[in-house]
Amino acid sequence: MSESEAPSSPPRIEEDDILVYEWVVGNGSGHVDAAASDLGLTADRVAAALGRLGDLGLIRSDPSDPGGVRAVDPDAAGAKLTAPLRASIRRQEEQLNQVHQSLDRMRARFLDHVPGGQDGTVVAIPTLEEVRAALNRASAECQYEVVSSQPGGSGRVPEAMQEALGRDQALLSRGIRMRTLYHHTARFNGPSQAYVAAATSLGAEYRTAHELFGRLIIFDQKLAYLPEKSGSWGAVEIREPTIVSYLYEIFEQTWIRATPFSDAAQDGLERVAKEIHQTIVDLLAAGLKDESIARRLGMSLRTLRRHVADIMDTLGADSRFQAGVLAARTRLAREPSAQSPDNT
Secondary structure, eight states: OOTTSOOSSOOOOOHHHHHHHHHHHHHSSBOHHHHHHHHTOOHHHHHHHHHHHHHTTSEEEOTTSTTOEEEOOHHHHHHHHHHHHHHHHHHHHHHHHHHHHHHHHHHHHHHHHSTTGGGOSEEEEOSHHHHHHHHHHHHHHOOSEEEEEEOOSSOOOHHHHHHHHHHHHHHHHTTOEEEEEEEGGGGGOHHHHHHHHHHHHTTOEEEEESOOOOOEEEETTTEEEEEOTTSSSOEEEEOOHHHHHHHHHHHHHHHHHSEEOOOHHHHOHHHHHHHHHHHHHHHHHTTOOHHHHHHHHTOOHHHHHHHHHHHHHHHTOSSHHHHHHHHHHTTOSSOGGGSOOOOO
């Protein structure tokens, strides 16, 4: 194999190879039959191990003993074995740099012709791939802070969260402050608990609230991203200072009232459940539909309807509408006037 060619797969070392190599090292030199006898292996297994060790450059023929072999220093063998891999990596790094240089030139032209230019106010990003590219670019250019609101409490996929943790770690390692709001229901979600614990140990901050205003990400109080309203995977990029400042203030007001993240068991399952139950009663009394309540609390519609059924049973109501009326009449709702009907 020439140095310009990388092996098709990393070399494998079997248990037999280790045993035979150790025997050769201990004996200084040796033959197949002797190794097989001492190690309790068949001659074929020893011969196969010696063949693999020879391919890896870990043994060589013993010039003073015809048919015998001697061990080679693994560091010496490794340098030769890894040389093709290193050469291949260098070539790929050069190709990667060339791609990045070309993309940098294209990016400047792309941003120059995006509606509004690089200082544009509001730009629609239609596809998920482009949204990811925009977020990655914003993360790389971020200088001091990222804040986000991430509604939802039980739909987090462990694999996706592991990928997100890698991105967050890159930001936190640069000293970027990171604050994130979740729904209270995230405290019941195992993957969320593990993710928050790992990211918190790196310096990130997390709080939860019963209700959130929607999904939002803001970089350096200058650049904000909102989901596209049609429910697609697109997003809207906002650079207009007044709008970004307004969105940041909404985040800050919610952050101040939110609770530091802790899993439901640590915080007391019964107390957390009662808080969620009471919030549902409040929203029922305010006249919200099931879909709106579920969305605002970050839970599935099925879970929300189980809570509503329990509330109706407790109040002796025959319908969710009657449950809302009874909740208001019996003052189970804290302050219905503080809630606004949402018939979306």
